[in-house]
Amino acid sequence: MAKQILLLDNVHKSIKNKEIVKGITFSINEGEVLGFLGPNGAGKSTTLRMIVGLSSPTSGKILIDGYSITKDYVKAMSKVGCIIEGPDMYNYLSGLENLKMLASMNKNVTNEDITRVIELVGMQNRINEKVSTYSLGMKQRLGLAQALIHKPKLLILDEPTNGLDPSGINEFRHIIKDLAKKEKIAVLVSSHLISEVELMCDTVAIIKSGTLLKYASVSELISDK
Incomplete structure (x- = not known):
């Protein structure tokens, strides 16, 4: 059950x-x-x-x-992990740098956890690019990775x-x-x-x-x- x-x-x-x-x-x-x-x-x-x-x-x-x-x-x-009123991130940093900065605030988050969430949201090919180059859909994926990094229930x-x-909605729906x-x-x-x-x-x-x-x-x- x-x-x-x-x-x-x-x-x-x-x-x-x-x-x-x-x-x-x-x-x-x-x-x-x-x-x-x-x-x-x-x-x-x-x-x-x-x-x-x-x-x-x-x-x-x-x-x-x-x-x-x-x-x-x-x-x-x-x-709990959440995205309310849009995810917070630094546009001048890469997606990976944003995740590492967030991870530094939680001693329980490891490099393996960062790699895990990148794969979960399908960002392997874009994670080293600056957030300023991301589409809204890609920013939502990064926000999702941020929300998942500490393994919430x-x-x-x-x-x-x-x-x-429509394409971004469909992709996000399947990820969730x-x-x-x-x-x-x-x-x-x-x-x-x-x-x-x-x-x-x-x-x-x-x-x-x-x-x-x-x-x-x-x-x-x-x-x-």
């Missing part, structure tokens, strides 16, 4: 007496890609902020690989295909699906595009006005249309 990596259990969030998130419950297992779907203002961003510890739930619990995001923040976040991607051309299955990573993809979620994800959680409208497999979602 697949191990549960992320759990949101009856999570509420109120800001200035207004309830933004209203009792959300869902989970993601290892090897699973979940699409977190909803329009702007639905509560997606607030939920993501709570998952990564930038905001605390008013009530309910969030566990990452069994660790509470509020009680065991450091341990919980050591299990949970990968969080916020609107990961924004701005990519392969990563989940081969590396046993739980992946949370936040999106407002149901077509993208259907092609990339195994399950979907649809949020509207802070309430979870639907939580089902993608195959169920398609059959219900």
Whole structure:
């Protein structure tokens, strides 16, 4: 049986007496890609902020690989890799130099880990070139390598295909699906595009006005249309 990596259990969030998130419950297992779907203002961003510890739930619990995001923040976040609002990188450095700089901040990351993530995202042929020469799709791959370098259990991607051309979207989609299955990573993809979620994800959680409208497999979602 697949191990549960992320759990949101009856999570509420109120800001200035207004309830933004209203009792959300869902989970993601290892090897699973979940699409977190909803329009702007639905509560997606607030939920993501709570998952990564930038905001605390008013009530309910969030566990990452069994660790509470509020009680065991450091341990919980050591299990997370994320790209939110685009990856951060130095354009004047090469892709490899960016990864080495990031690795220098974590004593547990080895040169073998750097080589591993370069291969995982398929950047072997471009990794020594400056980031300033990369397309948006290539920058997303490097951002993905950065997020994976410490071997996280949970990968969080916020609107990961924004701005990519159809070819770039297709390539990125295949990378994510392969990563989940081969590396046993739980992946949370936040999106407002149901077509993208259907092609990339195994399950979907649809949020509207802070309430979870639907939580089902993608195959169920398609059959219900």
